[in-house]
Amino acid sequence: MADLTKQELYEHVGADTVQAERIAKPQLSYARDVARRFFSNRVALISIVVLAFIIVMSIIGPFMTSYDYRTTDVASVAEKLASEEGRAALGPNSEHWFGVDTLGRDLWARVWVGTRYSLLIGFAAAVVQAVIGVCVGCISGYFGNMVDVVIMRAVDIMDSIPYLIYVIIIMIVLGSGFMPILLALTLTGWLSMARLVRGQILALKNEDYILAARNLDTKPVSIMIRHLIPNCMGIIIVSLSMAIPNAIFSEAFLSFLGIGLSAPLTSLGQLISTGIREMRNYPYQLIIPSAVISLLMLSLQLIGDGLRDAVDPKLRR
């Protein structure tokens, strides 16, 4: 060892400036970063599985049984009601997996068809609300001044009365049904989205890239579509995911009041409100749809929470 010189022991490798600046970690786009955070959230993942299961069942569930969701069989119910064992046979059994309702309709088919309509209303209402809210919020935030004052005052005025009161009035005027519910929910549900998007646009519109786009004479509409909306996408998606359970809840609430969907259509809310009336003698008619709506709402809520944490980790505590 002793006869080795310093030069032999150490070798000068020099500095590779290009290598030094290289980023070893793969670069993640904002969307992929959000996705990575979201998928590392175990609670949210389980919720996705539960939601997927409910969605799949709402599609294939009614076909798994040979009974139709709206065919009544009053005669057989009346016959069974006559005896003690017959009354028990109304409940879940191997023929009717969730039992039958008081009109003899198969509850398994009804629950999944009801889930289908609840989901349809939830998603459709949330998407339309989001579109209206984003448009209004963009216009209000981008143009500012009088436009902003007028729109925001209108939003304030509408917002100080719970939207369900407006929804109830609209439903009374339009009568019950699928389209009236959708209309009533979308007419009143866009307020919070508009306010949220406006706030975000106000923060974004003084950024340099917006100034650059404006100096290039880009039209306001394309600035909004190309720059502003993509940069608000995070909060838009989070708010959208929260709007879905809200819409489902509102529909269920309306059904409870008796102004939701009208027969033969059914929804989870309507099944529950029928179930409440039969609760004393046939508790399964209340418990089964209640369990499904609770699972559905829980999973949607937890997915929404997960998305919010993923989009803005600072909020997480």
Add this chain to the structure above:
Amino acid sequence: MAKYIIKRLIISLLTIFVLCTVVFFAIKLIPGDPFSGPEYTDEVRAELNALYGFDKPIVEQYFVYMGNLLRGELGISVYYRGKPVADIIKSAFPQSFDLGIRALLTATFVGVGLGVLAALNRNRTLDYLSIIIAIIGISIPSFVVASLLQYVFAILFPIFPVARYTSFKHTILPTIALALPTIARFSRFMRTSMLEVIDSDFVKTARSKGLKKHQILFSHEIRNSLLPLLSILGPTTASLLMGSFVVESIFAVPGLGNYFVESINTQDYSLIMGLTIFYGIFLVTINFVIDILYGVVDPRVRLGGNHNG
């Protein structure tokens, strides 16, 4: 401050005006004639229309209606023949108010307590437990909770009476059912607010001064985290009100919510109209008072003027 109050007052009055107008024209839009049917001859119908003023042009009807509202006249119920809507509201309001206050107090104590405990035990079992309660309270619809409570604690195990609202025992289940969503909301809010305060400088100062733990907890931490709770009191009142529709009609509490649900089912339009307007005025007034209070305790609110984040 005066400018702030006047601004809020104008918005509140405008809201009430818009609501009354919307309700009036909405009810007018409903198809159908109140006096249709074989028992009404053309002559009788014309007479009745003249009596109720339905033969006048709609604009004139609108002004008559607004004038009546200003005098506190809300019309006469169609279902409860001859009973003025204002009288129904007067007799039903105390029950609803009683139930609402009970639920609000329960929710404040339980919700704030849970939130504080969760924040103090951050990321430990108690914290997770309170989060689970909060999520369940937020995501399970109130009519499911109310009817399951009724089924389990009044029918399956008859500990409490099934319905009605006459003694203390009767109030327990409705109060829990109505309070649960608010407990959830308060505990979540309180937890976040507490966590912020715990990390703040003045709490560190208090700790380094050697103040006792409970002194810091009550006079610094909880006191300062309660303030933001005021800002969600408005939406909370609104949600208690919507919840009362469900809870009152499930537990047969003779309150406003029960009448409202009933009026929808019996298509008693004058009662629906009267109750909607009453609710609107009630909520707007509450919101106005809360806004003013918030402006008093937190000067940033009124000085900030427009809330542009």
